[in-house]
Amino acid sequence: MKLGRQWDERLKIWDEAFGRNLYTQLGEIALSGFVTMEQLSLEQAMSREFRPFPRGRAWGRKWEYGWFRACVTMPEAAVGERILLHLGPGPEMLVYVNGREAGSIDSRHSMVELTARAVPGEHFEIYAECYAGHGVRQEGAGICRRGDEPVPEPPACQCKVESSHFGIHNAEMFAAYADYHTLYELWKVLPDSELRTVKIGEALQRFTCIADFEAEEPGRSESIREGRKLLRPLLEKRNGDxxxxxxxxxxxxxxxxxxxxxxxxxxxxxxxxxxxxxxxxxxxxxxxxxxxxxxxxxxxxxxxxxxxxxxxxxxxxxxxxxxxxxxxxxxxxxxxxxxxxxxxxxxxxxxxxxxxxxxxxxxxxxxxxxxxxxxxxxxxxxxxxxxxxxxxxxxxxxxxxxxxxxxxxxxxxxxxxxxxxxxxxxxxxxxxxxxxxxxxxxxxxxxxxxxxxxxxxxxxxxxxxxxxxxxxxxxxxxxxxxxxxxxxxxxxxxxxxxxxxxxxxxxxxxWHRGTYTAQAGIKRGVRRAEYALREAEYLAGLLRLAGGWDQEETSLQKLESLWNLLLVQEFHDVLPGTSIERVNREATEALEQVERESRELAEALLGRLAGGRALFNSLSWERRFGGLRLPACGYVRLREDSLQGGPGGCVKAAEHWMSEEVVFENDFYRARLDRQGRITSLISRAGGYEYAQEPLNQWKLYRDVNVDYDAWELGQMYEQAPEALSDSCTVRIEAYPDGSVTAVVKRQERYFTAEQRIRFRKDSARIDFETEIDWQERHRILKADFPTTVYTKEVLQEIQFGYIRRPTHKSRQYERDLYETCQHKYAVLTDGENGFALLNDCKYGLSARDSRLSLTLLRAPVMPDMTADRGVQRFTYSILPFYGPFVSGRVTEEAYECNVEVTASEFGGTVRPGDIGDIVGMASVEEETSFFRLEGGHVILETCKPAFDRKNGVVLRLYEAKGCAGETMLTVPDQVKRVFACNMLEEAGEELTPEDGRLRLRFRSFEIRTLLLEVSD
Structure with a gap:
């Protein structure tokens, strides 16, 4: 208390009293209107039929809009005054006065100006578009039983028409209010001991003794006017230097x-x-x-x-x-x-x-x-x-x-x-x-x-x-x-x-650590859409580079519209999964559209580029696919006569049910798998190192009840609330003639079922966990744990254009705060010689503690979307044990291969995409073309695209991926006539001169470089 309870309350009462004296009503307004689910322009709405909408009428289904009309004529009492308008059909509306957007009415803005200076007899035609709403807007958390309905459907009529009226804005009273309120708000926060505080307090006290809000007019206004004179000198005081x-x-x-x-x-x-x-x-x-x-x-x-x-x-x-x-x-x-x-x-x-x-x-x-x-x-x-x-x-x-x-x-x-x-x-x-x-x-x-x-x-x-x-x-x-x-x-x-x-x-x-996982479908959709759009744009760039691109303008417009659509879905309340059900559903549909249309465009562009049945590898290293070797940044065109076998040529697997542990060996590791789909032992063949401290791929379910912001949060106490999972799993083994093995693990839990295909390849160190879950949980979180033996106190987690090192110990508060972090395609534990990488195709949330990586697979928040993540979810994560330093391993490359699909042209009408790998394994190559080649360093060609403003330009974006400054040689095709270093806006800078078609490029650690290639017209 500054002046004591009574004076403090008195000053507050006088501050609040102004609000009841700022407006003098002149008349009620009758409304007519109609309701619609359409978005109408004013002109369209004016052509509809308006019927009387009396005060007290209920209206407003979910997502519904009401259009309302009224007419006001200025009475003699309004002459020369500023006239305000209030409409009461609902909570939030745009108001048009004489065909012009005049302002809005909502919970914070209750009036719209009708005229700054009224003329008697002046006529105003008023229209308003009012949103009824879509029910309670929930974002909190707390206890939610399975039978509860956290986000209930709104009633059939959400709104009731309240009073609509117009009247005079009391400008003098409003100015006095602004004076008093400015000094009162300052007085409340100033230190009691300051002379400024004392002087303001004294003036406010005297004001309340002079200003008589209970007096009749004109006495009320005169008293306010006199009181205001006391405040003016205090408002004229200026600050020091x-x-x-x-x-x-x-x-x-x-x-x-x-x-x-x-x-x-x-x-x-x-x-x-x-x-x-x-x-x-x-x-x-x-x-x-x-x-x-x-x-x-x-x-x-x-x-x-x-x-x-x-x-x-x-x-x-x-x-x-x-x-x-x-x-x-x-x-x-x-x-x-x-x-x-x-x-x-x-x-x-x-x-x-x-x-x-x-x-x-x-x-x-x-x-x-x-x-x-x-x-x-x-x-x-x-x-x-x-x-x-x-x-x-x-x-x-x-x-x-x-x-x-x-x-x-x-x-x-x-x-x-x-x-x-x-x-x-x-x-x-x-x-x-x-x-x-x-x-x-x-x-x-x-x-x-x-x-x-x-x-x-x-x-x-x-x-x-x-x-x-x-x-x-x-x-x-x-x-x-x-x-x-x-x-x-x-x-x-x-x-x-x-x-x-x-x-x-x-x-x-x-804060908001649950956003790395909520709405798994949207996150998967974004990852897939990004890479699908990358393929289409890459091929558009190569087609421009190769010359003879017909329909270029149409393709560029399509790419632009797809980019715009994708970027909207990456808004900070959409991609993190913190929106209502309708937003999430519409985002999912938009992302499916981006992926679908991008892949269709990529296939068409590859067909024009290669001129036949072809497979395209957009990665900047050679890649194996279905028994073929695909060149870096290029394609192979396949001989038609070598593809006649069709799907019937697919390799069949021998199957048996697993009763005990199974052992799989290849040139990279020796792995032992148990009947719960866990890898109980993983030993490097290169160094004899055992990676499994405990079984790897342990699924763990926890209760995830947050104290606030349900979809946003992941409280630090979740590990203290584990839920038991069934040990009753069935495992079927599929053994292939090439030596590869797939373990198909089926799991039945109370509120979800899962099937996981664990792939052990004969020629790869990577083990894939292809997963499908029918997820019906609420307020639960599912993690896959990988407790390794790799002793390190930091984890390398990929972010855009590189990685970041984060601590895995919890020595100080900052480290304890990092109990859930965001990654992109990989996380790595390494002691310098023995390394363990956890890869994924759409999972971002991870907790890392000591030598354990725990990948967050799914969550089940109920607000603001009580259907969050419920349904069938598909994703893949992988592990990659490696021997030797991280910089010399293939973690980055394998992570890309987990995410970037091979684009195929002219297969769609003949075989299903899933059959392509088996078919091309028997095919022969008619033509092989590589457009770019990188040698030396750890540089990745991330982007190839048509330049924005140069019809003969192609832009490349490269980055150093492993935190090691160095040099790389970029080979470019003969069609390239000039090369410029440029910024990301594609503004050309220094011209670079290739020698024999090769550019020598130096990179800082994690540096991104953008090049503008000019080709012949």
């Missing part, structure tokens, strides 16, 4: 999809930007951050008039276009090329639509940040990074140490970075002060902060009161000095200061 300086601007984080579908986001965009345009028309100094091209593209497509108004304000410098990324994506889970395209397409969109070079990676709500990002950002000419998420980690975990720092990626690239708090902030004087006092992890070498303000997640943005308060806080004694400007301007000023702190590696979010 040593106050921190904040950059402030309006913003509204709008999740592309989350607790609502993409279809609703399109409407939310219009509601948000109509609100902000209304504020800009009233406040000439107000500025708002314009980010996320996908949302803006929706605005452009569905609300072109509104988009034109936004563009006008961009030209005036009022809207601030920036953000760099196409969508605010997850950065842990997407592939490396996907992350690059987020920046490339985002920057291209801002440039094409607003003429702006976006320079700030604005990613406020993403769940941690990959150590590959700094190099990608620099390669896309994005020098600055901002987020608020890392300051929102679990309070039990080690807090991130800096607010202003250089972020150094795994390759050594540094990016100037700022972490602020929080994103969807209410602007108030007290919040400004608390931001500096309480929300600052870094106590030294900092004198500035970003303060974006406005309601968000579901859009909306700042309110009029926030903007009024901001105007009073530009240089108000007791709060940080504020400048309304862009985040880029903030960073430009920061770039000239002395920033000394450096943070290396990933920006790990010690």
């Amino acid at each position: 040593t106050m921190p300086e904040f950059t402030v601007f309006g913003q509204s984080h709008l999740d592309l999809a989350w607790l609502w579908p993409l279809e609703e986001t399109k409407r939310k965009a219009a509601r948000t930007y109509s609100n902000q345009l209304a504020l800009m028309e009233r406040y000439p100094d107000y500025k708002f951050l314009l980010c996320c091209p996908t949302v803006l593209e929706y605005l452009k497509a569905y609300y072109p008039g509104l988009f034109r108004r936004v563009k006008e304000k961009v030209e005036e410098g009022r809207f601030l276009p920036d953000g760099a990324v196409y969508v605010e994506s997850d950065t842990n889970l997407p592939g490396g090329e996907s992350l690059i395209r987020q920046f490339v397409l985002g920057k291209r969109w801002f440039l094409e639509n607003f003429g702006v070079d976006s320079r700030v990676a604005w990613m406020p709500d993403t769940f941690g940040f990959s150590g590959a990002l700094p190099q990608i950002m620099k390669g896309c000419r994005v020098p600055y990074f901002a987020t608020q998420k890392l300051l929102r980690c679990d309070p039990e975990c080690q807090q991130f140490p800096y607010n202003v720092f250089w972020w150094e990626g795994i390759d050594g690239t540094r990016i100037l970075s700022h972490i602020y708090k929080k994103n969807n902030a209410v602007f108030s004087s007290g919040a400004l002060r608390e931001r500096w006092e309480k929300d600052r992890n870094q106590k030294q070498e900092i004198d500035t902060f970003l303060f974006p303000f406005g309601y968000g997640d579901g859009g909306g943005g700042p309110t009029e009161m926030m903007v009024e308060t901001a105007a009073r806080c530009l240089d108000l004694e007791g709060v940080p000095r504020c400048t309304m400007e862009s985040p880029a301007a903030f960073f430009d000023r920061l770039d000239g200061a002395c920033v000394r702190n450096v943070y290396y590696g990933e920006l790990y979010l010690a």
Whole structure:
């Protein structure tokens, strides 16, 4: 208490009393309307039949929209006044006044301006599109019994029409409210001992004794006017020279999809930007951050008039276009090329639509940040990074140490970075002060902060009161000095200061660890779509390189649309699996479309390139497939007469049921398998090393009940709640004439069944676990454990364009926080001579402790999607024991081969894809072509694609994969006439000169290099 209980409560009551005196109702409004499941334009809606929709009427099925119409004529009492409008048919709506988007009404914005200065007799025609909703929007957790319905269906009528009315905005009362509220919020957070606190408190006390909210008019307004005179001198007090300086601007984080579908986001965009345009028309100094091209593209497509108004304000410098990324994506889970395209397409969109070079990676709500990002950002000419998420980690975990720092990626690239708090902030004087006092992890070498303000997640943005308060806080004694400007301007000023702190590696979010596993189908869909699209684009690049590409424009347009569709699914609430059921279903369908159409395009492009039945290997090393050797970055065309045997030539296996342990040996290892599908012994043939400390491939089921954010979280206590699994498994052995063996393990548990095909190959050190599970669990997590004998205190986990080293011990809090981490295609334990790799084709979550790797296979959260992961799930993981140093092994190559399929042309109409391997094993090669060859170093050719803006250009993206600087020789085909080093935006730099068709390239550790090849016209 500052002044004692009674005075403290009195000041609060007076603050709240203003809200009941800001508006004088002039009249009720009658509504007519209709309901629909369609997305209609205003013109389409106006052509429909509107019927009376009286107050009290219930409406609103799930996903339904209501269109409402009303007419208002200004009475004499409105003359010269600012008139506001409130409509009450439902919770969230876009309001049109005389055919123009005037603003939105939602839980944070209750009024829309009808006119700034009323003229008696003036007539207004009003339309509104109102969303009924889709039930309770749940994200929590807690106990959920199997019979419970965590996300119940909404009632048939979710909305009831409430009062609609219009009236006078009391401008003088509103200004007095802004004065009082600004000082009151500041007074609450200032130290009791400061003279400033005492003076503000005294003025507020005197105000409550003068301002009489119970008086009749005009006495009430006169008393407020007199009380306001007491406050003015305190609002005119300015700061001294040593106050921190904040950059402030309006913003509204709008999740592309989350607790609502993409279809609703399109409407939310219009509601948000109509609100902000209304504020800009009233406040000439107000500025708002314009980010996320996908949302803006929706605005452009569905609300072109509104988009034109936004563009006008961009030209005036009022809207601030920036953000760099196409969508605010997850950065842990997407592939490396996907992350690059987020920046490339985002920057291209801002440039094409607003003429702006976006320079700030604005990613406020993403769940941690990959150590590959700094190099990608620099390669896309994005020098600055901002987020608020890392300051929102679990309070039990080690807090991130800096607010202003250089972020150094795994390759050594540094990016100037700022972490602020929080994103969807209410602007108030007290919040400004608390931001500096309480929300600052870094106590030294900092004198500035970003303060974006406005309601968000579901859009909306700042309110009029926030903007009024901001105007009073530009240089108000007791709060940080504020400048309304862009985040880029903030960073430009920061770039000239002395920033000394450096943070290396990933920006790990010690929170939301369940996002690496939730919605397994989406994660598998993204992995498969990424590699399918890679194949199609690769072949498009080779076809351009080879010349004579007809229908090029059509193929390029298809590739562009598929990339756009894929990138949307990598949004930070879609790919992590934290959205409602409809979003997850639509994302799954979209990813299936990307994969299907990419593979169809790849097959067609290969047919044009090879001119017959062909097999294409996009990997930059030779690969075996069905008995054939496929050249690096090339194809083989098969003789037609050698393929006549068809599927009947498939090799058949001898089968028997397993009663005891079975032993399998090849040139790489000796393995012993038990009747639960566990490898009880795995001994290297090269060094005689035993890898199995305990049986490998132990399945473990745990209860996974989280205290908050169900789909997001994986609590650290899950291992203390194991559930027993049945030991009753059946195992069938399939032995093949070539010496390979497959063990088919079937498991029946209470709420899931599983079949696993464990493949031991005669000519490979890799053991595959091809898995199919009919998963019907709830609040459970399934892991596959691999307790090895490899003694090491760190694990190498692949991320985009390299790997990161993470500790496997738990000595300090930071190491304990890493109990679940994200990987891509592999994780490796190595002592320098003996190594064990765990590979996968779509599993990202992993826990590593001491010498044990535990791959997270499936989860079963119930909120916000109570159907999460239920159904048939398919995936493959593999183990690869190896002898010798990691850098000389084949872990990276084998991991790619687990994920990258061989593209085949002209087989589809003759044989099923699963039969191709057996058939081509008997085929002979008519032609073999390799386009690129890499020699020396540890470099991988990740991407080959047609250049964006050069019709005779092909772009290659290569990276050093094993953390070893070195040199590689790249052989290019004769069609290449000139080669340029370029950045990831494909802006050409130094020209490189091949010698005899070979380029000598030097790479730093984990360096990504992009080359632009020009071919003859």
